[in-house]
Amino acid sequence: MHQDSSLDAALLRGMTRPRSVTRRDAFRLAGLSAAGLALTACGVQGKKAAPPQKDAVADYWASKKKNGTLRFANWTLYIDKEDGRSPSLEKFTADTGIKVTYTEAIQDTPSFFGKIQPLLASGTDIGYDVMIITNGIHLSKAIALGYLVPLDHSKLPNFAANAAEKVKNPTWDPNNTYTIPWTAGLTGIAYNPKYVDEVTSVNDLWNPKYKGKVGMMLDPQEVANFGMFAEGIDPDKSTEADWRKAAARLQKQRDDGLVRKYYENDYVDALARGDIWITMAWSGDIFQQVAEGKDIKFVVPQEGGTIWTDNLCIPKTAQNPLDALTYMDYVYQPKIATMLVEAINYITPVPATKDLVLADAAKASGDDKKSLEQLASSPMVYPAEADMARLRSYRALTTAEEKVFESIFQPITQG
Amino acid sequence: MKRFAPYLLILPGGLWLAIFLVVPMVFMASVSTQEGDVVNGFVQTFNLSIYGDVLSQYGTQFLRSAGYGLVATVVSIVLAYPMAYWIAFRGGSRKSTYLLLVLLPFFVSFVLRTVSWKFLLADNGLLLSPLKSLGLVPADFHVLQTTVAVIGGLVYNYLPFMILPIYVALERVDPRVVEAAQDLYAARRQAFTKVVLPLSLPGVFAGVLMTFVPMTADYVNAEILGGPANTMIGNIIQSRFLVNNDYPSAAALSFALMAAMLIGIFAYARALGTENVLEAAAR
Numbered sequence: 105m106h107q108d109s110s111l112d113a114a115l116l117r118g119m120t121r122p123r124s125v126t127r128r129d130a131f132r133l134a135g136l137s138a139a140g141l142a143l144t145a146c147g148v149q150g151k152k153a154a155p156p157q158k159d160a161v162a163d164y165w166a167s168k169k170k171n172g173t174l175r176f177a178n179w180t181l182y183i184d185k186e187d188g189r190s191p192s193l194e195k196f197t198a199d200t201g202i203k204v205t206y207t208e209a210i211q212d213t214p215s216f217f218g219k220i221q222p223l224l225a226s227g228t229d230i231g232y233d234v235m236i237i238t239n240g241i242h243l244s245k246a247i248a249l250g251y252l253v254p255l256d257h258s259k260l261p262n263f264a265a266n267a268a269e270k271v272k273n274p275t276w277d278p279n280n281t282y283t284i285p286w287t288a289g290l291t292g293i294a295y296n297p298k299y300v301d302e303v304t305s306v307n308d309l310w311n312p313k314y315k316g317k318v319g320m321m322l323d324p325q326e327v328a329n330f331g332m333f334a335e336g337i338d339p340d341k342s343t344e345a346d347w348r349k350a351a352a353r354l355q356k357q358r359d360d361g362l363v364r365k366y367y368e369n370d371y372v373d374a375l376a377r378g379d380i381w382i383t384m385a386w387s388g389d390i391f392q393q394v395a396e397g398k399d400i401k402f403v404v405p406q407e408g409g410t411i412w413t414d415n416l417c418i419p420k421t422a423q424n425p426l427d428a429l430t431y432m433d434y435v436y437q438p439k440i441a442t443m444l445v446e447a448i449n450y451i452t453p454v455p456a457t458k459d460l461v462l463a464d465a466a467k468a469s470g471d472d473k474k475s476l477e478q479l480a481s482s483p484m485v486y487p488a489e490a491d492m493a494r495l496r497s498y499r500a501l502t503t504a505e506e507k508v509f510e511s512i513f514q515p516i517t518q519g
Numbered sequence: 520m521k522r523f524a525p526y527l528l529i530l531p532g533g534l535w536l537a538i539f540l541v542v543p544m545v546f547m548a549s550v551s552t553q554e555g556d557v558v559n560g561f562v563q564t565f566n567l568s569i570y571g572d573v574l575s576q577y578g579t580q581f582l583r584s585a586g587y588g589l590v591a592t593v594v595s596i597v598l599a600y601p602m603a604y605w606i607a608f609r610g611g612s613r614k615s616t617y618l619l620l621v622l623l624p625f626f627v628s629f630v631l632r633t634v635s636w637k638f639l640l641a642d643n644g645l646l647l648s649p650l651k652s653l654g655l656v657p658a659d660f661h662v663l664q665t666t667v668a669v670i671g672g673l674v675y676n677y678l679p680f681m682i683l684p685i686y687v688a689l690e691r692v693d694p695r696v697v698e699a700a701q702d703l704y705a706a707r708r709q710a711f712t713k714v715v716l717p718l719s720l721p722g723v724f725a726g727v728l729m730t731f732v733p734m735t736a737d738y739v740n741a742e743i744l745g746g747p748a749n750t751m752i753g754n755i756i757q758s759r760f761l762v763n764n765d766y767p768s769a770a771a772l773s774f775a776l777m778a779a780m781l782i783g784i785f786a787y788a789r790a791l792g793t794e795n796v797l798e799a800a801a802r
């Protein structure tokens with residue numbers, strides 16, 4: 105292990121010699137991933153790419169200049185919008201002079217990753233300087249393959265000052281080397297109280313009373329976590345044997361005809377239409393349904409729920425990395441974060457926003473006031489400590505583990 | 520120059536097919552015999568055992584897709600033939616209007632049409648909630664996420680591809696041959712079974728080709744209307760490729776599917792008689 109990191113540092117220093125700026129960067133980052141591959145080649149399977157050396161990060165950023173443009177790839181409906189324009193982005197342009205080309209390029213992580221992966225592999229510009237990737241298999245791949253630029257934390261003072269402690273230093277990206285959160289969300293259980301008694305336990309998803317009216321998620325990591333919660337297993341510490349136990353439990357749920365379907369985003373419609381009564385669900389979706397006046401409840405089951413994070417990161421092919429980093433820090437100002445959370449309704453990484461939302465609510469009137477108060481008091485946006493304590497992440501998987509993991513869980517959702 | 524003119528005519532289409540069909544196919548064939556993963560890269564190993572592996576692993580979905588394709592094709596013929604017959608022989612001067620109506624659904628996106636079925640068939644939706652309140656079906660009865668919904672969606676989406684070739688075949692039947700049959704004392708039914716039906720079979724064959732193949736490989740209907748037990752091979756290929764980034768097994772599945780369908784189609788052509796196939800191909 106030690107040998108490898110020294111080799112790694114030497115390799116990096118060797119790479120930093122050439123003059124040409126863009127190529128140099130490409131080489132340096134390629135060097136990082138080569139180091140990661142060297143690690144696996146030495147039989148140290150199950151380790152991620154070595155973290156970049158300090159001087160490599162500094163070297164990368166030393167030569168970077170502000171270009172005044174930024175290309176941002178985001179999910180749909182994931183920023184504040186008024187009449188098709190985003191006030192927070194306009195404020196960013198006014199404050200920093202950086203023009204933003206904002207694209208809603210991401211519908212789901214696998215297909216977005218599928219689109220950018222060949223370009224990143226060949227070092228071709230993907231057309232974005234900052235993008236959002238959810239923690240999980242694809243983010244781990246992007247890090248392991250050296251597709252992301254290591255962040256210069258000396259240029260992220262707002263993040264250091266305002267980010268919640270619990271979003272710093274996540275297991276999937278130690279020390280926030282490559283990513284900082286955009287928003288987070290919970291996977292819990294949503295149900296329609298008209299048909300379903302109060303839900304507290306994940307076992308209600310296995311309740312024969314709701315046969316054929318239960319929704320589960322298609323994503324292997326999501327569904328696996330709930331299988332593990334039912335078995336009392338902490339996903340982070342789970343082993344292959346645990347996965348098999350969880351899979352057996354999920355298989356039984358399917359074989360007994362409880363599961364109506366393994367859903368993607370479309371579970372929301374199915375729940376609203378009454379096709380399903382109780383389902384695994386994402387907090388922000390349900391918050392929006394409730395805000396629209398639907399009678400739906402959301403709980404974090406006592407055995408546990410999943411917390412996931414959508415992360416801002418810079419692809420190695422970025423043309424305007426410093427502008428991207430500037431933006432990443434900018435959104436950590438409590439004022440800006442407030443503009444965002446009031447529109448997005450997912451969990452913000454900036455806890456100071458709660459008071460600002462309440463302050464906005466005091467100024468507002470009528471429906472606006474009500475919805476802002478609802479937002480500030482919602483456990484789906486500002487989860488209670490008791491809920492937070494029960495939340496678990498997805499299991500971080502190495503490439504080798506991923507194959508086993510998917511071969512265990514996918515046959516259940518795709519029979 | 521004149522001798523080469525015909526070749527010049529096929530040059531644009533030929534190049535198009537060579538570049539955008541043949542080259543990717545060769546590439547995918549090579550991918551299917553590689554090993555590795557997306558992080559460490561794929562290496563060409565000419566490992567053919569992957570074909571056996573994926574076939575045994577996804578045999579259920581394979582057979583299910585073929586079954587769905589078959590049933591949906593038969594249902595399509597049953598629905599399409601009378602319709603095409605009516606337009607061809609009774610359509611009169613409005614034939615082109617009727618054909619336009621048949622094609623009208625294509626003006627709406629394929630996915631959107633399928634999604635609209637979800638609203639139609641929802642448990643408390645337009646169709647089921649009146650039936651439920653009348654007590655005609657039990658309260659927990661549902662259509663969505665069943666085999667019926669998936670096959671129904673397939674038929675719905677591909678029906679025009681069955682109607683059109685049958686219509687073309689029937690349209691070509693000279694009314695005088697029917698008159699001749701009747702002059703020779705054939706009953707109307709005999710005139711149909713002995714004259715019209717055989718003449719229209721190439722159209723049916725073309726229709727089967729144009730529906731069975733895409734239906735079997737379809738994944739949108741199973742995705743949107745199906746449930747846990749309705750996964751088709753198209754869904755597996757899609758997720759092997761885009762979710763798991765397991766390119767070799769996705770490519771191997773695609774080639775296995777293609778081979779199975781080619782064999783099936785040729786067997787079917789053999790059974791019908793090759794003349795019909797050539798005729799269908801010439802259309």
